[in-house]
Amino acid sequence: MTTTTPHDEAADLRRRLADSLTSGGALSHTSPWHKAFAAVSREAFVPRFSVRSGGELRSFGAKDAGYLAVVYSDDTLVTRRDEAGTPVSSSSTPSLMARMLEAFTVADGAQVLEIGTGTGYNSALLCHRLGSENVTTIDVDPDLTATARERLAVIGYTPLVVTSDGTRAYTTGARYDGVLATCGVDRVPAAWVRQVRPGGVIVTNIGDGIIRLVVDGDGTARGGFLPDEASFMRARPTADHVAPTAPEFTGLVVNGKGVARTMDVPVPDDDEHDEMVDRVKAFFGEFVHRPALEIGMLQHDVLAMTLDPEGDTMHGLVHPESGSWARITPRAGARALVEYGGPRDLVTERLALTTQWLAAGRPHLGAYTLAVTADGAHTLSRAEPAARSWAL
Template identity: 35%
Template sequence: MTAEPDTDAIAADLRHQLVARLTEGGWLRSPQWHAAVETVPRHEFVRRFYRETDAPGLTTWAPVTPELSGVKEWLQQAYADETLITQFDRQEIDWSDPQPIRGAHPTSSSTLPALVVRMLEELQVHDGMNVMEIGTGTGYSTALLCHRLGAQQVTSIETDPDVAARARDALRRCGYTPRLLVGDGLAGDPDGAPYDRTIATCGVRHIPHAWVRQTRPGGLILATLRGWMRSLGLVRLTIDHDDRAEGRFIAGDPSFMIARQQDAPENLGMIPSPDQGTTRSTPHGPDTLTDPGTGFIAQLAMPSARFFSMPADDGTPCTYVLNVADESFAVLTPKATDEWSVRQGGLVRLWDAFEAALARWHAAGTPEVTDFGVTVTPQIQSLWMGAPNGPSWRLPT
């Protein structure tokens, strides 16, 4: 008779290995967070999950459970430094007969531990502080906060009732009882304010001013700013006494799902007819939309746009940049080697705005994401380059 695997012993060893990897990678730095990762059992928060495969074609995820994969393999994957998917398309998964899933849209997950601990380190908490977490998710990062500060110091808000219920159960199994709320995380929690720290585990197009009002002067907000085309980066803001917050990006392109309340409309917009707009040449092709540096600038210059590529009726390869807010558009087609044609129309000349932003960026020496910052006031939110009085762009609020 085969002996049952010792789940607790295997998990403890895997946590020790995870701590070693995160420490060696420079993500885990302080002894308090070291102890939290060493103690909190991540596998309790991902008892069943999906993991991306390398199958060709549409992105495919395979189910992972102790029953399907075996206890040892399930634990190995639970403690991998990877994001593990726990929900698709805002629908709960039928675990009675889990099958591979293709072409779906992940809507809840356990974020890769390296990013989780990096954010917790950057939150700069101290003993006795209280924290508001936006996006409970599986509850793993909530548990780390509870271990570090005490459950009575942690409030976490989750918008999805099913996700929140699973997180509550997992936290209770692990002995943590933070204040858990189900509702709109963008509205924060006025009843528990003021908070010393606010941290968001979802991306936002702008910083909800409720977070600013509910974080004490001198406190910090840590959040990922992103748009409908791409993520901008992780920003840390300090609150002052005038309902104002300001700070710089501390990292580029963290992989968080956008807050559901700010997600892009399902409809990409109307494809313009061939006779719409005016055409000119441009040296900037579609690759500038996906390059890490120029893509960041594109998101700033065209905050409500999205893009996709498909051939025109005559077979010409086209990249469409469509602005959902006002139906402005830009269509890129190849013209010659290293040159493109762009056809623009609508209220805003999208490609003109992009090229003007690119010119300012190049004139400043193509600074990194960490050379940019954000200022939030009750009236406007601006993202600036170099310094608050430098070149700036409005965030969509």
């Protein structure tokens, strides 16, 4: 009789995960990262976590039935939340991690800086490929860095783990062959650009996409976006920072009193939506959930929501910093009632961006490029279709 130990099961699941990342296209067939995924223990970094499955949030511990199978699924495993219940640390979806690592085109033995240590799993993948002595990883949360350092050491990895705000320059002034950020940013910090050698790469989540930048000889980082949408937990300025969330402003959106006007909803003919009501719904789905990259980057600090109080659908936009808000209630035909308050007219801003994006044929993320100078100036560009540039 043959028995399978948990160790054997985990090793088999690791190999299957690595193979599935390759067969699914997240890794190339010659990728040097395949061996890392096949070798590094993910369960070492997630003894407890929650995961959303079929709309239900489930919690798992190492002794729970099915634990290892979920650990090696292509799911995000949330390990910590802030006081508002917002996830602030997780082991990200392996296929997304793999796509970012594949875009992180550094040579063997390269010196790299990881922003956002989190659980430490991605740090371990970097150490396996590049060697612990070549990896520096930073996180603002001392509890996360302490735990990650311990778990990395248990499985044989000893990168330099630093507790600091990773969006600022690392104090040694070291320069790296690459910076990989496993957290989301609204702008690429100039400190990252200055800390990467000419020819080095920066890979990070910005807006709703993953950008890969190469630093050139004049200190400017230029590059394009990976084709698939992606979003990471946002970088935190301090370990106890609690970011505002849309539900906090439900009362303001529903009950706010301000300027009112009607709006013509720009609903172009759509083969998939013959009825006007369907086309209006489709428009607001795009308007609110911002698939246009330029919306995510130019209105990165605007929260959005869709509500259905008493059966009357309304959409809300809120800019917490200025107190600006807007409520959009669709009416008969291609019309909507807009009510808003505060110094920013959020609807006019977003409507212009959405209309331009629709007129350009809903360009995908791969149509955009970004340039970031050493002093932090950002220029977002789109060549085709309908060339445009935005100074951020």
